[in-house]
Amino acid sequence: MHSGEALNRSSRIYIAGHRGLVGSALWRHLTDEGFTDLIGASSSELDLRNRDDVFEFMREKRPEVVIDAAARVGGIHANDTFSADFLSDNLQIQVNVMDAANYIDVDRLLFLGSSCIYPKYAEQPIKESSLLTGVLEPTNDAYAIAKIAGIMQVQASRKQYGRHWISAMPTNLYGPGDNFHPQNSHVLPALLRRIHKAKENDDAEVVIWGSGTPRREFLFVDDLAKASLFLLENYDEPGTINVGVGEDIAISELAALVSRTVGYDGALVQDTSRPDGTPQKLLDVSRLTALGWRATTGLADGISRTYDWFLEHQGSLRKH
16 A cells, blocks of 8 residues: 555554544544544553553554554643653653554554654754754753654664655644643643633733743644545655644734633733743645645634633543
């Protein structure tokens, strides 16, 4: 099976991390597209850091396609505080999944990384060719190094075994199923939760980390799921490919948009003693656009849908 060939809707597809933000969106989309043999295992059923258990799972289940959406993820605070865990856990997860996939001769695999793999001061918008051309953002370099290693493993597996494996690098993701933890979440769900709480408590102001000037790009996770299937059926090259929307927004503007969505009319105050992270992170998505795919969910609509999900699931939100 090569690029340009549709996946058989009866193929057994293993989605690693199927309960997470990305994995659950993939499951939704593939189900909607008529795939009938999706498999997954929650972290309580299968610890992907346990090599023997991963090999046993793959030998037993024999997936034909693997999508690796499993990762230990978090925002600036979590990455900076638990850098050893982020490096070790993510390396173990992806090495075990890919080694086991090679062991049972899986021909099609999609590895999902992160735009933080690119140098801190990469030319904007960031082209795929910027990889490994400069220093990384120090607050998440451990996570980035793990993901870069994953790209290398995809390329090495293609070269050594002749696999049709690919890797894709999404920009900042958000949507239903996100992590809304007060300390360990990414910027958009963190803002959403904090501003919602401020509205509930009638707080006069909300403090936003940093200067508010850094610019970020946000992709609705269901759009990433659509792009993932598109790439499995239309892309077959060793180099990674960017997945994003092609436009960004300042954090201060994002906070204002979240406030409007939530209906909070208090003040937004910037705490400039907090770190900003990378000044700008906008992906060049021209290669993906040239293949014929582009994101369709606007930021305001995506935030509104995410907030609706948050309101419905407040009682069962992840605690870590």
